Amino acid sequence: MSRGGGSRVGQRDAVAAPIVVAIDGPAGVGKSSVARRLAKRLGLPFVDTGAMYRCVAWACLRDGVDRDDEARVGEVARRLPLRLAVSSAGETRLELAGRPVGDEIRTEEVSMATSEVARLPAVRTHLLELQRDFGRRHGGVLEGRDIGTVVFPDTPYKFFLDADVGVRAERRARQQRASGADVDTDRLRRELQRRDSQDSQRETAPLRRDPSYEVVDTGDLDEDEVVERLVQLVRVISRRTAGPSASGAPTAVGPATSED
Numbered sequence: 001m002s003r004g005g006g007s008r009v010g011q012r013d014a015v016a017a018p019i020v021v022a023i024d025g026p027a028g029v030g031k032s033s034v035a036r037r038l039a040k041r042l043g044l045p046f047v048d049t050g051a052m053y054r055c056v057a058w059a060c061l062r063d064g065v066d067r068d069d070e071a072r073v074g075e076v077a078r079r080l081p082l083r084l085a086v087s088s089a090g091e092t093r094l095e096l097a098g099r100p101v102g103d104e105i106r107t108e109e110v111s112m113a114t115s116e117v118a119r120l121p122a123v124r125t126h127l128l129e130l131q132r133d134f135g136r137r138h139g140g141v142l143e144g145r146d147i148g149t150v151v152f153p154d155t156p157y158k159f160f161l162d163a164d165v166g167v168r169a170e171r172r173a174r175q176q177r178a179s180g181a182d183v184d185t186d187r188l189r190r191e192l193q194r195r196d197s198q199d200s201q202r203e204t205a206p207l208r209r210d211p212s213y214e215v216v217d218t219g220d221l222d223e224d225e226v227v228e229r230l231v232q233l234v235r236v237i238s239r240r241t242a243g244p245s246a247s248g249a250p251t252a253v254g255p256a257t258s259e260d
């Protein structure tokens, strides 16, 4: 995709200009699958920012770096040859030293370590720059914890996906059972709670349900319904922001409702 590119207009649900859509929310709420599908519908690149934090944690585990040693962890983050590549088909790929990142960053051990390194300003400052640079050049659907509060606080497209921790643990248990794993739902629930509290109680860029988000509770919705709801909200916000800014007036954007 070219510099300054973004959504491919002409696609059914594409919006007129390159935009950044922020999707934040707690662990296990289904942000990644929903964000990936939304990105496809809008013709935008999808960016899983959690995967970038996971790469830093994975490298610390590999190199035996103490996750409380901010200077060293920060150095790991800065030296990591991490790159977000966009193919000509608009697919985004996270690469480490030129190779696609795989499932090695998805283990429980890496998940817990990631929540620890993600507390550190030295790590966040570095990854924030990569995310902003990418979003400014290509637009995108960026998924994480602080996209709407810190990375792109000015985008009008901000969604917070939420669901009760019991619902999230049950969903995750079902997925793991389906792939033949032995599952302890209570343990999954405790792990989700621990990560949520680490992610929302840290000082730097905590997970926060800011009032500027449009909140979508996914508890009673299946994935198709969540995606449809987001596509609809993006259209509503797009119409709302196009009007006043087209005439040069400043645009005040608050949470959208489907009645807009």
Ligand code: DC
Residues within 6 Å of the ligand: 027, 028, 049, 050, 051, 053, 054, 111, 114, 115, 118, 143, 144, 145, 146, 147, 195, 199
């Ligand atoms: O979304 P995930 O489970 O892959 O995220 C892994 C961890 O990274 C999670 O504990 C929170 C952290 N994270 C973050 O602090 N900021 C982001 N923008 C994305 C993820």
